[in-house]
Amino acid sequence: MKDSRRSRLFLGLLLAVALVLITVDHRSENTPVFGPLRTIVTSAFGTVERGVSTITEPIGGFVGALAGAQGSREQITSLKAQNAELEGELSSQRIDKRRSAELQAMLGLSGLGGYKVVPAQVVARRASPGFEDAVEIDAGTADGIKPDMTVLNGQGLVGRVVRATTSTATVVLLCDPASSTGARIENSGELGVISGLGANGNSGRRIMFRLLDSTLPITVGTRLVSFGSQQGVPYVAGVPIGVIEKVEATPGELTRTAYARPFADLSSVDVVGVVVEGPKRDPRDALLPPAPKPAAKPKPKPKPATTALPGQQAPPQVARPGVVTPETGPANQAPADPGNTAPENTQDGDAAPENTAPDNTAPDDTAPGDTRTPGGRDGETSISDDEAA
Template identity: 45%
Template sequence: MRDSRHGRLVLVLLLAISFALITVDIRGGRNSPIANVRDWASAVFGPAERGVSAAVDPVGRAVNAVKDAGSHEGDKKRLQDENAKLRQQVDNIELDRNRAAELDKLLKVSTAGQYKVKPARVVAIGPAQGFSWTVTIDAGAGDGIKPDMTVINGDGLVGRVTQVGPMTSTVLLATDPGFSVGSRLAGSMEIGITTGRGDRPMSLKLLNGQAQVKKGDRLVSFGSQGGKPFVAGVPVGEVAEVRNKPGELTRTVEVRSYVRFSSLDTVGVVVEPPRTDPRDTLLPVTAEPTPPTAPAAPPAPPAAAEPPPATTEPPAGAQATRPPAAGDRANNANASGDGRRKPSSGGATPPAGRD
């Protein structure tokens, strides 16, 4: 107990002396009475402090690195999560851009055809209610959807509604083997039935077996009474191939659909048919064939320069010959013959022997 009290007393005394010296040193500044003592202590203990610091610093840095390792892992995980979120946002922007373009095409078709449509999105694809080629859309009875309504998109005929629930509906696609739609050839107005064939092109059977049909002919829906299950004027597809079966009067006409069923997303259910048949106005515009241009004629070769006319100069000392003049020809004629001079036409010659 006595030693403890003595130690505490010494500690308190040393602390008091230390505070006193610090106070005197601070107030004195560079003129402090203990400045020399401080410089001496710095000179004596400075090298020892630097040596201890050099030995202890690596250990301290290693301890700090180990302590900060956990925080770096946390930063790495946070950056990875932020990067994943940014990528998801970019994907969502691209998806929204594609959906906006499809919705714009759908609205253009519905406006041109005077269809009243309910836009919807495909939320599932695959067998449903016993059908092989169906999709589920996110619109149902609460949106005014009923069975046997036509389903379209910005390219053409998608299918028809078969089952309706409160929030979703089932659509039978035009590629299903059990799907058939009355169709009409653009231009010729020939009527037929277009039937789905799964993953193969649809087939067309014309009511007139002798009707002219060729590759590239385009089809639109003929329409049903009351617009159910099909409204009129919806683009169906174009003839891809016409084959004649040997020994049969019928022909096999394959039709390539305008719709890409493998990438369906935004569709529209026609809840009200048009007042008038749009006929062929909704068919995609086809570019007129450009007539082949005739090859340009090769440029004509340059005309050869004509040589200048040759001139023959008379030799030196010779008299240049020239054609005789009219007077010279007359004189020569008078001098020819018997040497007698012919009278001129101006008067008569007097007879000889007269005065």
């Protein structure tokens, strides 16, 4: 009981002192009695408060992160799903745009050549019995497709149909080793045979061309078109095939061999057209792409003028008739040598040049003795004809 009374008494005393101090400090506003003390206490408690907040803030943030971890995880998962969906839509748009361009090119080529085609898309690329390079398309007999029909795309010949079901068909590509077709050189009637070399044949050159007449010339850059089969089966005429990239020398053989790059990219075939009806007339070379322009030959650089070094004589410049150059013009003519002056050809009166050399003067004719000087040199005696006789 004594302890509790003392405690209550002490607490009451402290409260009374605090109340007195607050009252005194409040009444002395202009000159606070405890101003310096308040400043010291505030500074001390501010330092302690900053230190405590530095420690407690990371702890509070960590506790808050743990509390909201589940919601953040769900938000991240949702954002990833939205990102994947947008990427898929963008990829689909790019694919659709590319396929639309390929379809337009294929329809343009077939329309220009007069081919009636059924558009199709490659759905698989697999080997087929008897063929190592074939593709599967999403069109079949229900669309009017039959075996031995020509297949092309916007660039040129792709291959031919070998099998067909109700909804699909198998197309053997032009580069297959078992594939062959007749070909014609552009702007001529020279014929040859195209054969496939496989996917990796001859360092990336996909087809081989054998010209039937070995005496005819064939050069790199020559373009080939399909010659066509009887009734357009399996190949119609006039479809662009490729361009010659290499010619091999075949001495003694009956044919000439060359390697060509197909116009159609046979490694990434996508949109194709199956020719269900051939043209009424052979389009010949009308479907070939524009020939590339030859590269411009570089202009020869002018030779710099030869400058004579001190103590050396500059080489003579020979001027062509009617051509005046800076090197041979009047301002740059070399000075004439006094000891080797050539006679000038004067046009007035067509006068002959005079020989002014003193040592080469011809003597006057003397009638009395017809005296002559045999050598015309100093120190020699002239004799007459009578004395010589």
